[in-house]
Amino acid sequence: MIRRTRLRTLLIALFGALCAAIWAIFLSLPHLGARAGLLDRFESGLIDLRFSTFGPVDLPSDVVVVAIDDAALADPALAAMTGRARLAHVINAIAAQNPKVLAVDVVLADAGDAAGNAALAEAIGSLPSVIAAAGTFPIVQAGSGLPVLENELWPLPVFSAAADTGWVNIATDVSGTPRHIPLMFLTSQGLQPALPLRAAALFSADTPEFDRNVLRLGARETRLDFGFHMPLRLAGPSGTVATIPALDLVEGRANGRLSGKMVVLGLTGTGLGDRFPTPFDGNTPGVELIATAISQLLGGPGLVRDDTVRRVDVAMAASVAFLCTFIVLALSLGPGVTLALGVLGLWIALIWLAFPFGWWLSAALPLLATLPPVLGAAGMRYVQERRRSAITDRAVVALKKFQSPALADMIADDPDFLSRPVTRDLVIFFVDLSGFTLLSQTLGPQGTEDFLKRFHSVVAREVHKQNGIVFNYMGDGALAVFGMRDTHPNPADDAMKAAFDLVAAIVALGTSQGLDVPLGCRIGIHFGPVVLSRLGDDRQQQVSVTGDSVNLASRLMEIAKAQGASIVATADVLSALNARPERDAAEIKTVEVRGRAGNVDVHLWTV
Template identity: 40%
Template sequence: MKARWPITRVVHAVLLLVLATLWSGLLAAWHLEGRETLLDRLEFQLLDLRHLAIGPRPAPDAVVIVAIDEAAIREAGAYPLPRAALARLVHGIADRQARAIGLDMLLLDRTQEDADASLEAALGRARAVLAGAAVFAPSHGAQIHDGAGLPVAEHVLRPLQRFRAGTGLGLVNVSSDRNGTPRHLPLLIAEASGVLPAFSLRVAAAAAAADPVLDADSLTLGPVSSRLDLGFSLPLRFYGPKGTVRTLSAAAVLRNEGVAALLRDRIVLIGAAALGIADTFATPYDPVLPGVEVLATGVAHLVAGDALVRDRTVRRLDAGAAVGLAVLAAGLLVVAPSGLAAGLIVLAVLGWLAATTLGFASQVWLNAVLPLAALAPVVAFGLGGRLVLDRSDARRVAAAEQALRAFHPPRLAARIAQDPGFLAEPSAQAAAILFLDLSGFTGVSERLGPQATRGLLKGFHTLVEEHVSRHGGIVVSFMGDGAMCVFGLAEPDPGDARRALGAALELVPAIRAWLAGTGAFDGAGDVRIGIHHGEVVVSRLGSAEHQHIAATGDSVNLTSRLMEVGKTLGFALVASESLLTAAGEAAAAQAAFEGRCTVAIRGRAQPLAVAYRWAREEVADG
């Protein structure tokens, strides 16, 4: 018959699978939409750990930073760098045949006319890219533009109009997390007048001498294609600490100190790098990475195609892993043992974390936190529910086992509980058998009635169980005022006969004292005990649905006949010589039997040698 699950476990399994599906599905949907949650903060921390685990890598040689550092400021005598000095710097870089020039400076204000004119001429000659900055309203920073997911600027800070002639304009905004670490470079930003490109994109396009081609998930610039995240943003993978992108001091360029070869055919970004002056960002490798190096990282990604990959396909992988692991965990927690399920879930988690690390080494940004967050409530509810249900089942099983033990001898019940297959096949073995019953019981039960007789039998059975169990025997069955006991049923032992003899020698005086104490027998009741040692067959008897442990065979029949011998001889205890031999001479001598003889046994051809003790009073049989 097929076992059925308890309704509580069915309900728990259904709730667990519903929780796994709905919770993981919700997280997956949010992730695919790009909705910002607390999980992103945790993911960024693990992303930093992946940066550190994989380590820095060389930056592309095509990008060079000309830094307005402490040396350049000392030489120029002021910061911001005077427009005339900046003009000479741009002229010097252009003269050295740089492939593209980008100025990470907001040229918003007028200065001396001749200095501004000099810079205007230098910028026009170099066809440089100038920096602008988008300003976002606090409440609209994440506003969606035309369904494309672009950030929408409230207004844009642009360079002076005179500097924009013959130059390109790009926005220097980056997308940072709550700790100030840049994570994405938005390549397009919307404003009222249209869509403006990022500074890094504009510089890279100028270097490639090609217009960027955008589709839903990628950007192609000349021969190089980059896969983009939501909102046409480029995920950043930092190369290393400050200076990993080749950096030259503006002072060295102004003095022409052997920099020509380092600038020729390079993409050059000019920006502040002096401490306390330059804008800086915290990154996994450097807590104060200059902003110009963040922008240079974006340019390098676009020209080398080595940015992190986190497009819709990767996000779908994240979402699939979240749903798959959550449902897998729920299934394991339903069908597998708790320990095994927990172990397999841990292996799955470690496997996913390993996949995210290996993916990062291959420039793929898999989300480490999302599947773990999808798993967490499922595992908590699954293991917690299993714990509660298992404890409930354990209490129920313990109660059922305790109830069943009341219907089996304690030693036998313990053996069956330990080994449910005990005696699934019959076993022939030596054992000591003890039969006993009371004489005069029929008349007593007639006088007392059913209720009082039950109470009398309960006291008798308790007394027999106590003495037999103390000597290691098992009361196989109570038969009204009689009992059958076996020594060696659960675990055969050479001392079985000796223990059976010891139990019999205690039982006779104990039962006689009990009979006298009850007052029900009026001094006329007595006990008859027969004990024998021989081979028996122990097995399970009964149907497939209802079985009991029994000892059968000639030795059992012979022992039951010994009570008849006791009645004939007039003694309470009769033991076969086979038992006395098995018990040993010392035990037989201590038993102080009053006599020995050979008797005929009803139904047997061969007589049997027996010993007897404790003469009985003549009472009515019963």
């Protein structure tokens, strides 16, 4: 029966685990295809938390930002120039420092003035340069994942003739935080590269090669997400990328700092240029993100989140959901939930620890894939265990009617209690009524039954009051033991106290029944080793206490009758006392015990 129940539990656990795995796979479908979904909202906060946990990273010194900030815009000399002339003046100052490549993160799409345009085009053309184009990409080309640009803003022909063009669009998540840099775009003029890719290729003098979701730039490989999107490893708060104010450059305070560098020029003044929230800073200029992307392509810290990583996400989410749900359904509620949360926590910890090594594994997916089925399984186990507990409680209540309540509790707490015999030193306590044969004739059958119930209740009350356990009722007698409960270390004292109280209670019982003859009893007590065991087969068992000590305690009843005593206790009991009994023995004798070799020292009380 137990094996059948266990097999049924395991089959239910397996079915529930399979359902959890199917749920995880269904939940993963948008993630597997890099489509926006519910997961992205949760993953946004969790990836930000990982950025915050591990903090900023160092970027290569090859990339430098030149910022046209509020100080430059407020400078009287620069403020007197037109926008194009001012930009040309700054670029000429950059060119004088002999950088290797210049990337201009400014979209030169408006008409401007002819003189300013000519001066700016000449400045841009004086060194290897990439200038910006921009647009919007509300849709993704089906099958390719490439962003399709709309509302395109191209630089004026006078500028595009002087430099290469690259697109500066950044892909953000639902919170507006930058997450990817698309490296290729579908435009009205065909496939066009992003500005970071153009600039990095120009700087390294390597031709970009795409192979499925891998970009090769010389000896460097960058693993890309769907649609040639590069996951962006945010470096830190604003200013993490090496930055030189444009005014310092124009006024000659930055000599030698741009030689051989990859320079990214952009607007950071108030109200100018794009700004984005990041885990490090709520207002990071877009030019710094472009510079970070270029650094990443040139070998700086990056993130890997491609189709392989997404498949690992799905496989592990399904596996963790399967395993955790199986554990909760297969084990009891407390250990099952603890172990399941431990398994989930271990995988989340591994996801966290993989981040500083450049791996962007989804933390939201295993959480959302695992917690709902685990909570459902835990609820199911809770209901099952409450139902089983109720059944067990009813069984224990019923068992207490056939066994001592203390024994019933021990068996309920430990079903294997006394599955193997145990030898212990206990106090054995026998009691029977004196003159019961004559009494039963007087009371009749029904009266005798009613009287015995009251007698047994008195025995149980006095024995249990002193921490004893009644093992058997035998007509007008009973067998009890003291010392089975380890929390009560003085069983001999308890037994003697119970004996005196029981004699008085039985006398009171006789008085309450209006008996013509005072009711008395005989009690035999011995302390010694006994064997506790279960008797019977696997279907029906009873707890038994056996051994010479039990036989001796039983024979003490005969001695009590022969000596006219109410209580007879062996010297072993008196030796085990921690305190003197409430009454001194009326007599101490050495007696023979029927059926037993040798004599026994006994103490007798007549109460």
